[in-house]
Every structure is written in C-alpha cells, then in structure tokens.
Amino acid sequence: MIFSNPEIWALTLSMAIPLALPAVGGTFSERTGVVNIAMEGIMLIGAFFGVAFSYWTGSAWIGLLAAIICGALTALALAWGAIHVSADQTVLGMGINVFAAGLTTFLLNTLFGYSGTPVNTPKLPSFSIPGLDAIPYIGIIFRNQSVLMYIGIVLVFLAHWFLFSTRIGLRMRSVGENPLAADTLGIPVWRLRYFGVVLSGVFSAIGGAYLSIGILNGFTSNMTSGRGYIALAAMIFGKWTPLGSFGAALIFGFSTALGIVLQGHGVSSNILQMIPYALTILALTGLIGRSTPPAADGIPYEPRR
Secondary structure, eight states: OGGGGGGHHHHHHHHHHHHHHHHHHHHHHHHHOOOOOOOHHHHHHHHHHHHHHHHSSSSSHHHHHHHHHHHHHHHHHHHHHIIIIIOOOHHHHHHHHHHHHHHHHHHHHHHHTTTTTOOOOOOEEEEEEEGGGGGGHHHHTTEEEEHHHHHHHHHHHHHHHHHSSSHHHHHHHHHHHHHHHHHHOOOOOOHHHHHHHHHHHHHHHHHIIEEEEEEEOOOTTTTTTTHHHHHHHHHHHHHOOOOHHHHHHHHHHHHHHHHHHHGGTTHHHHHHHHHHHHHHHHHHSSOOOOOOTHHHHHOOOOOOO
C-alpha cells in the first residue's frame, strides 16, 4: 500500500519545505500590505548564488549565507519599487521573476559554461536526529534528511509565533490591515513594510538554496520549475498564516511525491507532474476555499507628514 509506505511521507516533507519557506516569506510581505509574487525569481536568485558561492568558497554554509543576502537585496528592490515608488506590485513582481530567470541563466552559462555547475560543488549535510531515527516508522520519515529541512520546520513555527505572539508581529499585521490607523498611533508603516518584504526575500532565498545545495549540489536553468507560484497558492490556501501555509505546502508536497512514486505503476508521468499545478490553479481561483487577504494588501500608502 503506497500510503502506508513511510518513504512517501519522507519525500512529502522534502518536497514541501521549498514551498513552505517562500510561502511563509510571502505571508510576512502581504501581512504588511505588499503583494509579493516575486518568490519564484527570488528562489532562483537564492538557488544560483547559493551554488556559486558554495563552489567558490568550498563551503555550503557560506553559499547559504550568500543566498540569503542576495535574496534580501532582491526583495529590497521589490520593496523600494512597491513602497517608495508606488509601482504596480503585480507587474513589479513579474518583472523580477523574468529578470531573475534571465540573469541566472546568463550567469550560469557565462561563469560555468554549458556543462553546468561543477559536480564537486559542496552541499549542505544530511543527517538523522539521534533517538528519533530509532522510532519505528517515524524514524524512516526523518532519516537522512537535509539539515535545511529541519531548519525550515523550525523557521515555520518561529515565524508563526513571531507574527501572532509578539508586539512587532501585531504591528506588522496592523500595517497590512489599516495603515492609516497604525500611522496615527505612531507605528512606522513604511519601515515595517520594508521589514516584511525583506523577510520574504530571506525565506524565499533559503527555499531556493534548499533545492540547489540542500537536496542537490548544482544549479540548472529555471530549476525552481514554478515552485514560487505554487508557494503563492500555498500562502493563499493557508489563509496568510505560517502554519496554514506549511499545511498547504504539505498537501502540494504530497501531490508531488505521489506523482514521483506512481511513475513506476503504469500512470502517465505527464499527468502526475500536472497534479501540483492543477491544485495551484484551484487554490488561486478560490475553488478550494475562500481566503480573505489583509485589507490593505497591495494598496500603496503615503505616511502622514
């Protein structure tokens, strides 16, 4: 029985984390009132520069740090255009996605040639948690997983606590619901919006690095394969909460894992690979359930003088 096989649940976790991290990052951005559909591009930026610096320095941890910095800088550009210039946030996000796809492909071919990144590029370690791997069934699910998977799970729970149980989290949510009222109370609207967008860049870049130096140790053009858009759907399906986004990411991750497992059972691989994208369309059209975004999401705001 496929569903009783712990390997499919291990694969589900592995496939869910690169969706959950950008989804949580997008939650921070949109909870402060800035629409962020640039997760796909930021993931690509994080994935490429994570691999590049991992190879150049011989350290995958430095590669992860470089991915985070580059993702934050890309998100900072998005924040400046959305907040200071009041540009159309959807168009701006799509522009970053297109730019990132072209830039990473160009840099890949220019710096590493058409043979791609070297096979000896360091990757982040995989390990099993002592004691947990001895538990029947559960131990198999968490056995020999990437360190970024464990870090990702911790980050999801920390993000939920931060957003809903701290004063700054409350202020961030207030900025996304009623920026005028927040401004009247002396809450720095622009500063918190910048903070939320940059956090989204950090989380998205870690998600991209998970693909390139967490699971693999290389980069290929457009290796995110639309995961940033699936993360957007997970964020909406999760009703703009970190834990809800993680739950939705697990659903999408399971559909991907199921497609991989069923490929050897006579089912068309093309149909199976379509499952997560079909779920994305259903989530974005509201057919799975109605989700209400923050009231001021996507609405530019000019602080009072």
